[in-house]
Amino acid sequence: MLRLRANGSVRPRKVTYMIDGQLAGQDTLVIENGDSIIFADLDGTVLIEHTRPASGVKYVGNGRPRGRRPRTLETSPMS
Template sequence: MPTDLPDDTVIKKLTSNGVFMLNKVQYIVDGRRGFQQVLVITDGDKLTVTDLEGEILIEHTKPAPGVTYVGNGRPRGPRLDP
């Protein structure tokens, strides 16, 4: 686990269904990544989530005030890709 992270980066642990909370907003990453740790990097209005090896998992702009959920852009249900 990285210990020398920049100030704008935090480590979050995903829930069983691949979700984490940041500033009272729920972000879904990927259900197949349940319980994994991810790096959450904020840069102005941009939010990037990577695995610990640096692979980008999701990128979003920060949501408007009052938004409490940000999806991953994929339809609900089982994944069809291997």
């Protein structure tokens, strides 16, 4: 079990994995199973799953673009 950093990343075995910035500070379970590594919350919900990176790789992103999430453009109920 590891705690997510302020930017939503975790660093098991000297490789930084980006999970989700909105989950910063929460505990996460790290499950290593052969060639895959799974990150889950304490309820067992899988947050993200990766294959083990090649040797020499020090960062694995989450596949999302950098920055804040886009705002949802919902119409107002007053419209």
